[in-house]
Amino acid sequence: MQEIVEKGLINKKYRKSMIKVALFYPSIYSVAMSSLIFHKIYFLISEIEDIYLERFFMPHLYGKPVPLRSFENGMPLKDFDYIIIPVHYELDYVNIIKALIGSNIEIISSKRNKPKIIIGGPTITANPEPIADIADIEIIGDLEAVWRKLVDIFYNEKIEPGRGLYVPSLGKHEVEVAYSNNFDSSTKRILTKETIFTLGVEVMRGCPFNCTFCMESYISKPTRFRKEEEIINEIEELNKKYNEKVSLIGLTINSHPKFKYILREAKNKNLKISLPSLRAELLDDETIGLLSDLGQLTLTIAPENSERVRYALGKEISDEEIINTAKIAAKYNLNLKLYFITSIPGEKEEDLKSIANLTKLVKMVGIKKMHLSVNPLIIKPRTPLQWLPMENEDKMDEKINYIKKNSYYEDFTTYDPYLAIIQGSIALSDRDVLKYLIEVSVNGNNKVNWRNIMKKGLSSIAFKERNEPFPWDHIKGFIDNKFLRERFLMFRKRIGLF
Known part of the structure; x- marks a missing residue:
């Protein structure tokens, strides 16, 4: 395999007193490095003096769970204090679960002390419930609008709900979507040829x-x-x-x-x-x-x-x-x-x-x-x-x-129409969908296992008419x-x- 060459990295050595943050994109390297928000989070965190960050990616998209180690130094995912996960695609929820199982990290947040898991992205903003029980915090809206609060959480380990911050362990509670008018980017990027997009x-x-x-x-x-x-x-x-x-x-x-x-x-x-x-x-x-x-x-x-x-x-x-x-x-x-x-x-x-x-x-x-x-x-x-x-x-x-x-x-x-039905079923679901996602993660997310899961009730979510209240109505x-x-x-x- 050809060695991946990157430019623009921040090289920081770990010191014992530093807070360790894992930045995990639940897909393969080339997809992750095509994501603008992935680059943005990398530089926002890496530039904080006493926080240490390493990146994680899925080694492959199908098959059973495997332990994840960091791209930089091969550190186990479970050794970090926080895991930040930007996600854009409902089927990648399975990759989050596979990463946790393979890395011997408790899936359910109420049973897990560390690492604390923070998940955000458009699918989470629309409906945070399908993987709510995994997350300690779900970001609802723009990252920039909640960034200062997240940094405070890194330092103080005090997790509280607020505008743009949903704490699923408290049950469903009203959260306002956080918007920012200041979403200016910068020219800081990690440059690699191994990307899907420019x-x-x-x-x-x-x-x-x-x-x-x-x-x-x-x-x-x-x-x-x-x-x-x-x-x-x-x-x-x-x-x-x-x-x-x-x-x-x-x-x-x-x-x-x-x-x-x-x-x-x-x-x-x-x-x-x-x-x-x-x-x-x-x-x-x-x-x-x-x-x-x-x-x-x-x-x-x-x-x-x-x-x-x-x-x-x-x-x-x-x-x-x-x-x-x-x-x-x-x-x-x-x-x-x-x-x-x-x-x-x-x-x-x-x-x-x-x-x-x-x-x-x-x-x-x-x-x-x-x-x-x-x-x-x-x-x-x-x-x-x-x-x-x-x-x-x-x-x-x-x-x-x-x-x-x-x-x-x-x-x-x-x-693929079948993937469309799975995606719709997950997107429209409540917390009880997690049991299906865990089962397909354990057995491997191939089409045969997805079809077995759909027969157990997942597909009924997509094929029925829905009435209010919706599972996501607490998101304002x-x-x-x-x-x-x-x-x-x-x-x-x-x-x-x-």
């Missing part, structure tokens, strides 16, 4: 839109835009420091009021950037031309479904706007990537035909290479669709295969259930569910 720079947090399926847009409100000068300066410094392309990060970055200015400045300064999926209705000839000038090879947009379903989902973008966007992309010789979602409640056969027809119309404008990503809808908490059940695996497969067979494209990718955010219900009723009316 270096990231945040453009914004939150989203000004209200698409009914998008959990992150609801839990991260209010929308906050970084100052354009800060964004440009950070990109420029990262380019100079690492000579690497920088990815702009945000849910809808071209909703930034100064998006064109950012692109123009990046062009004028010859900066190397890449961009995520963009809102089609906010794109015009000048913007797409700037993307081309910046070396972008592919334009990514998300039509989601047919025009009818798209409007019901709250994404009021016409087929004509999507086709016009594709025409401009073809003019600048850009490839096009389209994201679609299927298995949406109220979806009809005519909607699937409309998706396939849209790909034909888009291809006809002269797009040289088109990539389709077609994925089943995963119902998530804290969204207007949280009341509804998910479709079963067979229907998901049938609809994805129909689109695959009848659409125009050069590349086609999808997300910028958006409440009254607003979500209004959006839900709007969706039902538009999609034809009565």
Whole structure:
């Protein structure tokens, strides 16, 4: 195996009196090192004089638990005072449990003295309950908003609830989501070639839109835009420091009021950037031309479904706007990537035909290479669709295969419907789901063991309609259930569910 080379590390020697903190990302090295928050936590903690930090990763994603040792010096995970775990994906909850079992650390916090475990991330903010019994603290919202309190906890070992800090051992208690307007990043990164994504720079947090399926847009409100000068300066410094392309990060970055200015400045300064999926209705000839000038090879947009379903989902973008966007992309010789979602409640056969027809119309404008990503809808908490059940695996497969067979494209990718059902089941569950997660962790998280667990009752969570109170209702955010219900009723009316 080729040796991993890293630059930008903070080299600190352990002294006996230091507080030992393990930073554990519950996935493999290349995924962890693609996470901006992982880099941010590393430098925030490492720069505190009397705190010692080492990193931990999963050696592999499947199979039975194995003991974890630190990346830096091979220290056992159980020897640390605190474990900080940023998590972005519900299926990675199993990796957390596998790491604890393999490292001979008690899973349940009430039975464990040390290490204390702190878990955060968007899935935790949306619903902290599935792995609440593991954590001593769950961070609800932005890290920056609770950082000083966390440092106090490191020193004083006194764990108390508060804004953004949920203490599950106290039972369900009301917690306000913590937001920060000061989420400026820095140019401190650990540089390694072993990553899935490039270096990231945040453009914004939150989203000004209200698409009914998008959990992150609801839990991260209010929308906050970084100052354009800060964004440009950070990109420029990262380019100079690492000579690497920088990815702009945000849910809808071209909703930034100064998006064109950012692109123009990046062009004028010859900066190397890449961009995520963009809102089609906010794109015009000048913007797409700037993307081309910046070396972008592919334009990514998300039509989601047919025009009818798209409007019901709250994404009021016409087929004509999507086709016009594709025409401009073809003019600048850009490839096009389209994201679609299927298995949406109220979806009809005519909607699937409309998706396939849209790909034909888009291809006809002269797009040289088109990539389709077609994925089943995963119902998530804290969204207007949280009341509804998910479709079963067979229907998901049938609809994805129909689109695959009848659409125009050069590349086609999808997300496994079975994994979608598991993910939805975990996301929508309460604390009693932990017994299933522990069982699959012990036996190995392969598809056979997941299917056995689903038969024992896990899948019933995804396939049933839900009513208030929800398991996550004690988490109080910028958006409440009254607003979500209004959006839900709007969706039902538009999609034809009565």
